[in-house]
Structures are given as structure tokens and as C-alpha cells.
Amino acid sequence: MNIGLGLAVAGAAITAFLGAVGSAWGIAIASEAAGGVLTEDPEKFGRVLVLLALPGTQGFYAFLGMFYVMLKINLLKGGMPIDLSTGLQLCFAALPVGVVGLFSAYYQGRASAAGILLLAKRPEEMGKAVILPAMVETYAVVGLLATILLVSGIKV
Amino acid sequence: MPTVKMQKVLICGTQENKDTVIKKLHELGVIELTETNLQKEENTKNEDYELAIAEVAAAISFLEKAAQIKKSFVESFAPTKKTIHQEVLINAYKKTDWKETVKKIKTIEGELANIRNLKSKLETDIDNLTPWQSLNFNLDLENKLKRTIIIFAEYGKKDKMAAEKKLEDKKIFFDISVVSSAGNKEYAAIIVLKENEKEVLDILNENRFQLRALPYANCCANEELKKLRQAFEEMIYEKKELEKEALSLSTNIENLTLVYDYLLLKKQEKEAKGFVNNTKRAYTMSGWIKKKEREKLLNTLLNLSKEIDVIPVLPGENEIIPTAIENPPMFKPFELITKIFGVPGTKEVDPTQALSFFYIVFFAICLSDAAYGAILAIASFYFLKKLTLSEGGKNLLLLLFWGGILSIAAGILTGSYFAINLDDLPKSSIKDALLYVKIIDPVKSPLTMLIASLAMGVIQNIWGLIVGMYWKIKQKEYLAGIFDFGLWIFFLLALVALLIANAIGPNFVSLTSYLSMAGAIMLVLTQGRNEPGFIKKAIGGILSLYRTTAFLGDTLSYSRLLALMMTTSIIGLVVNILAGITATSIPIFGYVIMIVILVVGHLFNLVVSVLGAFVHSMRLQLVEFFGKFYEGSGRPFKPLGRETKYVVIK
Numbered sequence: 001m002n003i004g005l006g007l008a009v010a011g012a013a014i015t016a017f018l019g020a021v022g023s024a025w026g027i028a029i030a031s032e033a034a035g036g037v038l039t040e041d042p043e044k045f046g047r048v049l050v051l052l053a054l055p056g057t058q059g060f061y062a063f064l065g066m067f068y069v070m071l072k073i074n075l076l077k078g079g080m081p082i083d084l085s086t087g088l089q090l091c092f093a094a095l096p097v098g099v100v101g102l103f104s105a106y107y108q109g110r111a112s113a114a115g116i117l118l119l120a121k122r123p124e125e126m127g128k129a130v131i132l133p134a135m136v137e138t139y140a141v142v143g144l145l146a147t148i149l150l151v152s153g154i155k156v
Numbered sequence: 157m158p159t160v161k162m163q164k165v166l167i168c169g170t171q172e173n174k175d176t177v178i179k180k181l182h183e184l185g186v187i188e189l190t191e192t193n194l195q196k197e198e199n200t201k202n203e204d205y206e207l208a209i210a211e212v213a214a215a216i217s218f219l220e221k222a223a224q225i226k227k228s229f230v231e232s233f234a235p236t237k238k239t240i241h242q243e244v245l246i247n248a249y250k251k252t253d254w255k256e257t258v259k260k261i262k263t264i265e266g267e268l269a270n271i272r273n274l275k276s277k278l279e280t281d282i283d284n285l286t287p288w289q290s291l292n293f294n295l296d297l298e299n300k301l302k303r304t305i306i307i308f309a310e311y312g313k314k315d316k317m318a319a320e321k322k323l324e325d326k327k328i329f330f331d332i333s334v335v336s337s338a339g340n341k342e343y344a345a346i347i348v349l350k351e352n353e354k355e356v357l358d359i360l361n362e363n364r365f366q367l368r369a370l371p372y373a374n375c376c377a378n379e380e381l382k383k384l385r386q387a388f389e390e391m392i393y394e395k396k397e398l399e400k401e402a403l404s405l406s407t408n409i410e411n412l413t414l415v416y417d418y419l420l421l422k423k424q425e426k427e428a429k430g431f432v433n434n435t436k437r438a439y440t441m442s443g444w445i446k447k448k449e450r451e452k453l454l455n456t457l458l459n460l461s462k463e464i465d466v467i468p469v470l471p472g473e474n475e476i477i478p479t480a481i482e483n484p485p486m487f488k489p490f491e492l493i494t495k496i497f498g499v500p501g502t503k504e505v506d507p508t509q510a511l512s513f514f515y516i517v518f519f520a521i522c523l524s525d526a527a528y529g530a531i532l533a534i535a536s537f538y539f540l541k542k543l544t545l546s547e548g549g550k551n552l553l554l555l556l557f558w559g560g561i562l563s564i565a566a567g568i569l570t571g572s573y574f575a576i577n578l579d580d581l582p583k584s585s586i587k588d589a590l591l592y593v594k595i596i597d598p599v600k601s602p603l604t605m606l607i608a609s610l611a612m613g614v615i616q617n618i619w620g621l622i623v624g625m626y627w628k629i630k631q632k633e634y635l636a637g638i639f640d641f642g643l644w645i646f647f648l649l650a651l652v653a654l655l656i657a658n659a660i661g662p663n664f665v666s667l668t669s670y671l672s673m674a675g676a677i678m679l680v681l682t683q684g685r686n687e688p689g690f691i692k693k694a695i696g697g698i699l700s701l702y703r704t705t706a707f708l709g710d711t712l713s714y715s716r717l718l719a720l721m722m723t724t725s726i727i728g729l730v731v732n733i734l735a736g737i738t739a740t741s742i743p744i745f746g747y748v749i750m751i752v753i754l755v756v757g758h759l760f761n762l763v764v765s766v767l768g769a770f771v772h773s774m775r776l777q778l779v780e781f782f783g784k785f786y787e788g789s790g791r792p793f794k795p796l797g798r799e800t801k802y803v804v805i806k
Contacts, residue, residue, distance in 0.1 A: 050767065057768065061719075064726045071599075076733065127496030131778065134771045141716045141772075145606075148722065152602050 004087030005079050011091030012069040015098030015147070019062020022102035026055025026109025033113035037120040044119060047126055051115045054133045055108040058101035058140045065097035065147040072151055086156055093150035100143030108136040157506040158630075159499075160480040162793070163447040164190075164471045168440045173461035178428050180460060182421070185797030186453060188478055189431040189443040205423040212254070212416045215261040216409060222399065223406035237544045239804045240414075245421075248414035257408045264398050264405075271395050278388045281371070282381065287336045287343040288370060291377040295370050305353055307346040308368040309360060316342065319363040326359075328352050343368075413802035421798055428796055442469065444478050444793065479790030481506045489554035490515060497778050498788030505627040507786050511777045514616050516555075518776055520562035521609075522720035522769030524598070525572045525728065528762050529563025532556055544804060559769065569595050570721070574758060575728025598721045599729075605718045613714030614652055616781055617707055621645045624785030639682040641785070647675030648707060676701060710780045716772050724765040731757030 030052035037048060069090055074080050082090070115129035165187070169177055181187055248254070288308070298306050311319070316332070323330050331347045348356045360367070373380040432441045445453060454466040471477060479499040481491055483506070490512040500506050523529060536556040545553070571578050571594030578594065581587045598605040621641045628637030650671040657664035684696025731753065739750040782788065798805055 053764075053767070054771075057723075057764065060723065060727060060764065063730075064723055067726055067730055127492070127774075130771055131496070131775060134775050135779075137772075138713070138716070138775075141719045144719045144723075145715050148602050148719070149606070 002079075002081050004082030004084050005073060007084070007087035008069060008073050008082055008090035008094075009075065009079075011094035012066040012075075015069075015094045015101075016062050016066035018098035019065070019101030019105070020059040022062075022105030023056050023059030025102075026058070026105035026107075026112070027052055029106070029109035030055060030112035030116060033116040037116055040120065044123065047119055047123070048116055051112050051119065051129060051133065054112050054130070054137065055105045057137060058105035058108070061140055061144040062098045062101045065094055065144060065151075068148060068151050069094050072154070072156060080156070082156060086154060089154045090151065090156075093154060094147060096146040096150070097140075097143040100146075101140050104136055104140040104143070108133045108140070111136050157481075157483060157509050159502065159504070159506050159790070160482050160793075161447040162444050162477050162480065162502075163450055164442060164469050164475075164477075165445055165450055165453075166440055166442045166467045166469045167457075167464070168438065168467065169457075169461065169464040170438050171434070171436075173464060174429075174432065174439050176460050177457060177464065178425055178432075180457065182425055182428060182796055182798060184453070184456065185795050186449050187443040187445045188793055188795045189428060189441055190475075191431060192433055192442055205419055205426060209416065209419045209423065211258050211262070212412055212419065214265075215258045216412050216416065218261055218265055219402065219406045219409050219412070222402035223409070225406075225409070237546075237800070237802060237804045239544060239806055241806050245414050245418045245803070245805065248411050249418040252411055252415075254408070254412060254415045257405060257412065261402070261405060264402050268395065268398055271391055271398070274391055275388075275395075278384060278391065282384050282388065284368070285370065285377055285381050285384065287338065288368075288377040289336075289381050291335050291345065294375055295373045295377060295380060303350055304347050305350055307348065307356070307360070308343075308370055309346055309365045310341060310343050310368055311360075311363070311365040312340055313337075313342055315363040315365065316344075319359055319365065322359050322363070323356065326355065328356060330356065417800040417803050420800055424796070424799065443796075445795075446480055446793075476791050477502045478793035480793040481508060483508050487512050489551040489558070492548060492551040492555065493774055493777055494788075495792070496774070497782060497786075499790040499792045501787065501789035503631065504787060504789065505623065505785070507623065507782065510619070510623045511781055514612075514619070514781065515773050515777055516558050516562055518612075518717060518773035519555075519559040519769045520566040521612075521717050522773060523559065523563040523724060523765055524566040524570050524721045525575060525724055525765075526564045526567025527572075527574045528724070528758075528765065529560045529565075529567055531560070531762060532563065532766060533560030536560060556766070556770075559766075563769075568593050570598055570725075572725055572728075575725050575732055575761075577729070598718065599725055602718060602722065605721065606715055609714050609717040610711055612717065613711040613780070614648070616714075616776070617710055617784065618645055618648055620781050620784030621648070627785065635685075639685065643675065643678050643682060644703075647672065647679055647704075650675045651704075710783065713780055714776065716776075720765070720768050720772055723768065724761065727761045727764070728758065731761060 034048045034052050037044060070076060072090065073082060111133040115132050118125060118129045118132075167177070167187075181189075287310070320330075320332070329349055329352070332344050333347075334342050334344045336343050346356075346360075357367075370377065371380060373383075375383075431443070432439050450466055450468060457464050457466065479502065481494065481499060483491060487509045490508045493511060493515060494500075494506065494508045520529070523532070533556075536553045540550065540553045540557065543549070567573060568590075571590060573590075578587060578590055581590075596604060596608075621644055625637045625641035625645065628634075628641060650668060654665070654668040654672050657668045679700055680694075680697035682697065683700030684693035684698075687693045687696045734757070735750045735753040738753060739746045742749060
């Protein structure tokens, strides 16, 4: 039994879980707004789809964070023995992208919904409608960077 | 780049040439008419056209639904427009019986709506009557009865016993004849004496009997049901006939779209007339035009009539001059980004060219896969050639095309081709060549790539200040140019030099730190210069140093370049690993599934990465870069022009 490895995997798993949940949540919020807009004007589907897909990136950022930890501990080939302290380090290092992803995807979903409503009234303002939720995503990117830098700094 | 010089003009002419001149202006699309407060004689209401447009639009959408025309995914972004000659449009309006078609469609639509209502009514009637079909007396029998009444009811079997017992207890005569039953429910005709009606109804109510009203027909339920069913059949037939007729009318869709656009143009012309000041014999109208186009416009109009002039005039005191931006064809696509933020005010610089290089390089870094870049470039090139697009759509595709081309280069430098690990390739000269041109692997050395990203941030930040300084000096605001931009450039460069000096060794540390301090002191001395009084000047100067943190924050924001780069390569890597696992672990079908995973996975990654690259490199321009020198406070120039929905006129 290797507790260090277990901790590292736990961190990776939790982060993937949180990010994915956040994205599902965010997309659901944006989809509710999209449904309303599409009942009035189904032709906006393509543009609305772009907006409601935006909160989907957090899930992938978190997945990426998980995968980065997996590469670090060589989990694809069975994993390597890790001591307790390193395992704990990896566990915490994995978390930023997941936790930030959970909340930022939720709020980005709300921003996307606002963008979709903007699009309903002013279809020509697609650029601005995309930029607003993208401002929220910045912090998901920061979370991802934190995880990547932390994990790459840990010596196994 | 400065913005285009605008000129306000007054067009004067005689009533005889008014209509032709407005038509010409509408066709040319060079002038933005402005309202004048002199007089507003002409009725600007457009109700006739608006009504007709709405009717034609409704007819088109009805026919599209009837013919089940579905728009493709690409078309929902960029509807294709046919290019046609003006004559075709006029003929469609004048020489076809589109009014008749629209009328017919309206009738069909109305009838179909009636049928929908009738259908749901018939369906409920049939449903209600079905349980009673074995009733063997006429439904209006009750009229002929003198002393008894018939109650039709639906009830549960258990409730029946309770009700019967109650009725017997009260010594009421009754007869319950069950007509049909379904599961736990029974349908029955209950016959009672008229004088007992109230009592019986109370008892039935208490026992949850549900009373049913059956149609008053001069026949048995069975026959009535037959009649209803026949009516239903007839209705379905009629509906099919109407749908057939609608389908046969759908050949008119194209013609109706032409009529729609014709009406739109007519409406725009009429709106333009609202800007005209009329006298009995002459008229004037004023508007904005690009300065260099005034002469040309005058000559074109003189060809129509001699009694016309286009006179340059001074704008009103509080009038805002509209902004038009023009760039060489190479930079044209990047105007999209400037326009999203807002066009420059009259005294601002047009930032399009200044941002173009950074935007496209950042896009390439974010995508950073040679294969993805090639696919993106080919796809956008294909759509550029195939679709007739609005200017915005064309610019967008051109941006994606160049982004794709540069991503090929970025992919080669990072050794990324469908995120395949080059080390895993079989030994060959191609592998050696690919490895030779690869200079960095972002997944293995994220720190180097992070520093490179931040360095690009520093460069673009300082570049923004340089553009700002250049513009201030060009505007002859020398003090602002040198103090607010030049000194900051010096200070930031000194700080960067200090950082580098610290990293490479002790040789230049003292020199660069003196330079930094000199920069800081100069900033403290100059930044408070607009405040009144010495103390406020000093405080303003010292507080200005706080802006350094803003520069730091802006620079850190460029770290997203690394993150997006890694997203592309790691998701691609995961797709490859998954495909590899299925190929080796599932017998026979493994390779088929592998191909599906590869195609779907990489396509998905491509779409997500392109979206991310597009949005995030744009954000770096709008927030970080524009923040240095640009407000985007202008009002965009919107010339009167032919705005159509379905066609483009030659």
C-alpha cells in the first residue's frame, strides 16, 4: 500500500470531479437562457451554442490538471511509489484548477446567459456577448496555471 | 493610423431630381444623412412597407416550414446571399403575382389553424363518447321522458356498492345499467324519478361519481361516434390537401425573398426621404461623407442632373463627428477587433494595425498545432471561396485563415502535429528533421514557456505605450506624450533590465537599479503636474507609482498563452492515448473505434481550441493592450446603404 500515491490520485480525481461539475452547472444555466431565446428565433442556434459552450472549458481545464498529475506520477503505466509528503503536495497542487473551475464555471454560465440575452436583442453584437463571459474565464485559466506550475515544481 | 477625415456636406437640388438623387445615394452608400431641425414636412411613417414586409416574411417562413427547408449549421452563422442584378429584383416585385401568393398563403395558414382547433375538439369528443358506444337508445331520449331522468356517470366499482346501498336505504327507485367498463371503472346510465333528482345527485357526488354530459343527438351513441370519426377523417384529408397546396406554393420562396428585399430597399429609401428639407421647388439635405469622396459624389450626381450641388459645411457646435476607419487590405480583417471594442474618437488613433501582429501571433501560440493550423486554414479558405459573406463574416474567416497559417509555424516550433509525441515515431530522417526544428515542448518545460509568455506581455505593454506616445506627439501634446508615456517606457524598460541583470549575474545590477530609481523619481516629479498646489502634486506623483502594479497584473495576464497552449496539446494527447488503448484492447473492432475516437476527439479539440485562441487573444488586445492608450470613444460612421437580407445587388 502506498499512501502517497493514493493522495496524489485523490487530488487529481477530486479536481477533475469539481471542474466537470462546475462546467455542467454553468452550461445548464446558459442553456436555460438559450432555450428561451431559441423558442423565439431558432435561427440563432449556432451563435447561441458558442456562448453556452464557453463555461464548458473549466471541465477540460480540470481534466487537464488531472492528466498533468497523472503524467507526473506515471499513472498510465501503473504509477510509481511516492512518499507521504510528496503525495500530499501533489494532492493540494491539483486542487486550484478544480475548485476555481467549479465556481468560475457557475458564474461564467450566468455571464453567458446574459450574453445570450444580449444576442437575442442585438444579434450584431456577437463579439461583445462573447467577451463578457470570457472575462470570467480568466480566473479559471489562473487556476489551471497555478496547478500546472505547482505540479511541475514538485519533485517526485 | 489616423482615422479617415470626415466632411459634413449639404446637398441641394430641385424637386425634379430629388427621387433619383436619393436612389443614387442609397445605391452608392457613401453618405450618412443627419437630421436637421429646420422642418419635417414629409411623413416618415413607413407603415405600408412595414406591413408588407412583415406579411412577406411570414409567408416565407410558412413556406420554408411547409417545404421543410433546414438551414445548415454554417448558414446559421453566415447566411449565403445570392448576387443578382437590380432588374431581377424589380421584376420580382412588379411582374409577379406575389400579392396573390401571399394572400393564398395567409388563407391556408388560417385554415390550418382552424383545423388544428377542430382536430383537438373532435379528438376530445371521440374520446368522451367511446365508452358509451354500446348504449342502445337515442342520446336525446331524455326529452321524451316525462317522469324520469337519465344520468350518465363514470365511477369506481367500489363506490357503486356504497351508492346503491345508500339509495336503497333511502328507498329511492333507481336503475343502474352498466354500459361498459374499463379496469376498475364503470360507465353507466342511471335512471331515477324526477322528484328524486337532487337527493340522488347528492349521493352520487358523495361517492365520487363523475357525471358525463353526452351530445344531444338524434341517434345512438354508436352512430354519433361514426359521424364524429368521419368528420375527423375528412378533416385529416383536408389538412393533407392544404399541406399539398402549401408545398406546391413553396416554389415561390425564392421570388418572395426577392420581393422582401425589394420592399426593404423601398422602405430604406422612404426613410431617407425623412431627412430632406423641402421647399416648393427645391430641397436640401445634410450628412457626413469621407472628405476625399465629396468631389466624386458631386460628379456622380451632376451626371444625373445639372441642378445640384454638394457643398462642404461646418458641423454644428455639439455635433459628434462619426468615425470611419480604413486600413490596407492586409490589416482589414483586424478591424473586426477594433470594432468590437468601439471605433476611435475623432482625436484618437486607429489601433488596428498596432494590434494585428500581436493578435495573430497570440492566436497561433494558443492553437500551436501544425495539423490543426493546416485544417483551420484550409477550412476557412474553402468557406471564404464558397460563401458570399458580409464584410464582418469575411474578416472573421480571414482572421481564422491567417491564424491557421501561423499556427502551422507555431506547431512546427513546438513539435506538435495532432499532439503526437515525436519521440514515439519510428526512427527516420523525417523524425530527425521534425525534432531538429522543434525548439520547445510546452508540456515538458512549462516554466520556459511561461517566461516566454510573460516576455510577450512586457513587449506588448511597452508597445502600447509607444503607440500612445507617438500619437500624443503627433497631436502636438508633447508634455503628455513624453511624461505620461515616454517616462513610463523608460521606467518599465529599466525594471525589466534590472530583472534580467539580477538573473544573469552581478555585473549590471547596480547600473540598472540606478536607472530604475531615476525613472521612478522622474515619474514622481511629473505625474502630479496637473494637480493644483505643491502638496497635491507631490501626492499625485507618488501615487502614480502604484500604476506599476497595474502593469504587473497586465503582464501576468499573458500567462494564459501558456495555459491555452497546454490545453490544446494535452487534450490532443489524451485523445491519442484513448485511441491507442481501444486499438490494442478491443479485438477486430478496436481499429474502427480508434479511428472514430481520433476523428471526433481531434475535431472537438480543434473547435474548442480555436474558440479559446480567438477569444483569449482578443481579450488581451481589448483589455491589456487598449488599456494603455485607447478609449474607443467614437461613433461609427453608418452610411445610408442597401441593406438586404437575401441577395446582394450587383
